[in-house]
Amino acid sequence: MSAGKCEVCLEEKPKLVTCGRCGSRKYCGAACQRKDWPTHKHACQPKKQPSWILKITIPDSREPQIWRTLVCPDGATFQELHYAIQIAFGWAAAHSYDFVARDPTADERPVDDIRALIARRMGQDAGEQRDFGPRQNYIRIVNPNDDKHIDSLHSYDRKHSQTPEKKADKVHVGEQFNKNEWKNAEWEYMYDHGDEWGHEVEIIGRGNVDDAFKCTDGNGHGxxxxxxxxxxxxxxxxxxxxxxxxxxxxxxxxxxxxxxxxxxxxxxxxxxxxxxxxxxxxxxxxxxxxxx
Incomplete structure (x- = not known):
């Protein structure tokens, strides 16, 4: 709270309450804030937060290992992060993708023998949801246009009845990276469910308040x-x-x-x-x- 003039009753007060969402409107108290909300809510935008600094690595790559450091705006959607990764690594955006927040304490999935794999594929073709082993991820954020890519057929094995799914164009990066429920999560971006180009997404810090993606460092040809x-x-x-x-x-x-x-x-x-x-x-x- 700080001294100034209330933006509703215009009275000067030694201490004012600031709108906690946008930080731009000041009030003498809760009554004036409630009175102002029906009008203010149309212009109230969440206060911009510092960008996320991400080191994204293709862990299976060797000699050299391929990685990029990206500055990602807090308000970006995961679909926008997908396109930024595509550009940074020189991909062609020709296949489907997803992001998962991996649970590091989850049990390993079993390795299928050929009969079990065929049985599961037949179940998937029949529209059945058959979980492949224990739950691995806290959340799965999926391509909103998944059905347009033939490799999406391979994404069934990444589904699980106990793992919620959200569309990448509806979910913001900051909302998920800040979740206390999975603050220890190991984030992964998977591109092309056929060839399975896995990317580890490591949060290495916060930057300035920024609306733009930037690639600040990297190694390895795409x-x-x-x-x-x-x-x-x-x-x-x-x-x-x-x-x-x-x-x-x-x-x-x-x-x-x-x-x-x-x-x-x-x-x-x-x-x-x-x-x-x-x-x-x-x-x-x-x-x-x-x-x-």
């Missing part, structure tokens, strides 16, 4: 879309490392430089750790502006 999981990516890197590439390796390099959804005409030779932060940030700015 992975080729549809490379065929990590094994396919490693085989592509081996092709560029070969002193005398085989015909098959030459085909792989031609595909990456000309035909991949996120092709790179410069290839990978000598560029495996390459990250162009200026280009990423230019794309973040123009792409996110288009979403406004």
């Amino acid at each position: 992975i080729a879309e549809d490379a065929g999981s990590m094994r396919g990516w490693e085989e592509l890197k081996d092709a560029y490392r070969a002193a005398k590439p085989t015909d098959e390796q030459k085909k792989r390099m031609h595909w990456f430089e000309n035909l991949a959804k996120n092709f790179d005409p410069e290839g990978l030779k000598g560029r495996e750790s390459h990250v162009d932060l200026s280009l990423i940030n230019a794309l973040l700015k123009t792409s996110m502006d288009c979403m406004d």
